[in-house]
Amino acid sequence: MAYWLMKSEPDVFGIDDLERVRVEPWEGVRNYQARNMMRDEMQEGDLAFFYHSNCKVPGVVGIMRIARSGYPDEAAWDPEHKYYDPKSPADNPRWYRVDVAFEQKFERVIPLADLKQAPELADMPLVRRGNRLSIMPVSEAEWDFILSMLEEA
DNA sequence: GCCAACGTTGGC
DNA sequence: GCCAACGTTGGC
Numbered sequence A: 001m002a003y004w005l006m007k008s009e010p011d012v013f014g015i016d017d018l019e020r021v022r023v024e025p026w027e028g029v030r031n032y033q034a035r036n037m038m039r040d041e042m043q044e045g046d047l048a049f050f051y052h053s054n055c056k057v058p059g060v061v062g063i064m065r066i067a068r069s070g071y072p073d074e075a076a077w078d079p080e081h082k083y084y085d086p087k088s089p090a091d092n093p094r095w096y097r098v099d100v101a102f103e104q105k106f107e108r109v110i111p112l113a114d115l116k117q118a119p120e121l122a123d124m125p126l127v128r129r130g131n132r133l134s135i136m137p138v139s140e141a142e143w144d145f146i147l148s149m150l151e152e153a
Numbered sequence B, C: 001g002c003c004a005a006c007g008t009t010g011g012c
Helices: A015-021 A032-041 A112-117 A140-149
Strands: A003-008 A023-025 A047-052 A059-072 A096-111 A135-138
Touching (some): A003 A059, A003 A140, A015 A047, A015 A059, A015 A096, A032 A096, A032 A135, A059 A112, A096 A112, A112 A140, A135 A140
Parallel strands (some): A003 A047
Antiparallel strands (some): A003 A135, A023 A096
8 A cells, every 4th residue: 555645725625625525536637747646556545645735834634545546537628627628638538636535634734844844754755845746655654754743742 | 925946838 | 859938836
């Protein structure tokens, strides 16, 4: 089983939204690196940190589970849709999504500022300057370390 | 709201 | 195939 981290803006879709709907297609990813991970690597049963970006306190806010591995992002086919992409025809889909299921909302946010301070996490794309990758793999050691940060004051 | 960093587009 | 211009991301 693999671990991941997935970013979303809470104003658009946050952990509370996921808790309410329980399962949600993670649509609208329009970056090839992230696409490849969803299409080729994410497996049902994998766990992912839910990360809030572009908000007052960016950070890790909970855990979700991959409920369905990669399949074409149908939003790309709908001209009315925000995520429509005419270059992604139905017979040759360019964009993919996975379904995610709510697992857990943390008692508190683990702020990006704290993640940046931990030498154990220095290799994560998340803490590297200028990195905009919205989906990234997390090693088991990084996963465990981030969870351990919850215990701290 | 600002702006640095990055990915994508499109002219050539 | 290069690279400047542009749009987007996302922290601050």
